[in-house]
Amino acid sequence: MTTELLHRETFIAKLREVGERAYHDKHPFHVAMNEGLLSTDALRGWVANRFYYQHNIPIKDAAILSNCPLREVRRVWIHRIIDHDGSSENEGGIEAWLRLSEACGVSRNELLEDRHLQPGVRFAVDAYVNFARMQPWPVAIASSLTELFAPDLMATRLVAFEKFYTWIDPNGLDYFRRRVTQARRDSGEALAITLEHCNTHELQNAAIRGLKFKCDVLWSMLDAIHYAYTRANR
Ligand code: AHQ
Numbered sequence: 001m002t003t004e005l006l007h008r009e010t011f012i013a014k015l016r017e018v019g020e021r022a023y024h025d026k027h028p029f030h031v032a033m034n035e036g037l038l039s040t041d042a043l044r045g046w047v048a049n050r051f052y053y054q055h056n057i058p059i060k061d062a063a064i065l066s067n068c069p070l071r072e073v074r075r076v077w078i079h080r081i082i083d084h085d086g087s088s089e090n091e092g093g094i095e096a097w098l099r100l101s102e103a104c105g106v107s108r109n110e111l112l113e114d115r116h117l118q119p120g121v122r123f124a125v126d127a128y129v130n131f132a133r134m135q136p137w138p139v140a141i142a143s144s145l146t147e148l149f150a151p152d153l154m155a156t157r158l159v160a161f162e163k164f165y166t167w168i169d170p171n172g173l174d175y176f177r178r179r180v181t182q183a184r185r186d187s188g189e190a191l192a193i194t195l196e197h198c199n200t201h202e203l204q205n206a207a208i209r210g211l212k213f214k215c216d217v218l219w220s221m222l223d224a225i226h227y228a229y230t231r232a233n234r
Contacts, residue, residue, distance in 0.1 A: 103172020
């Protein structure tokens with residue numbers, strides 16, 4: 001087995017291959033969502049459960065920052081916390097997600113109290129936070145490269161929500177509108193850091209495995225939601 005460092009283009013191609021095979025845009029729940037086939041109950045369940053993921057993203061990113069000794073990397077990464085927690089100038093993604101929930105007819109307290117949280121969603125998200133705490137910081141950053149594939153999914157989702165789920169107040173969709181550009185910027189930064197700091201054969205392999213792990217985190221969240229809220233399993 002070679003211990004050679006992968007060339008930049010080969011490394012990028014291998015990272016992209018992971019997403020093309022395993023990213024959750026291909027999960028049956030997302031396929032049904034984007035075809036307008038989800039019930040109100042299933043969509044509300046997805047919004048309620050995804051809140052646990054959104055709420056934990058800044059905690060995950062703070063774990064990466066706490067492990068990273070390089071000021072130039074922390075300066076790039078730190079905006080992700082404000083992007084979600086917000087500031088005096090901007091509400092942040094967590095507040096936008098709570099507004100999405102209210103637009104779907106689920107109260108913010110139901111989300112804040114995890115009243116609909118499925119066990120499989122909790123365990124997948126907790127695994128992601130612990131991964132960020134325990135892995136070398138370049139590998140944890142590489143695992144966020146699922147966002148390379150997020151902008152297209154966000155754009156498709158937005159069209160589907162506006163076309164099929166007209167019972168949702170369109171003002172609640174701000175989260176997805178912002179996410180298209182945020183995910184593009186985030187993944188560009190994460191890729192540049194990954195290419196520069198996954199600079200050994202071992203770190204490159206760990207980054208590829210970390211991205212596959214993260215695809216499994218997102219996939220198993222949807223497995224749990226699919227099982228809990230789609231008619232087939234009623
Ligand atoms: O809304 C999402 C988000 O804030 C993030 C942060 C990022 C990370 O740090 O891992 N990943 C991510 C994702 C978000 N939305 C998902 C979706 O399908 O709505 C996609 C997901 C990702 O691609 O990792």
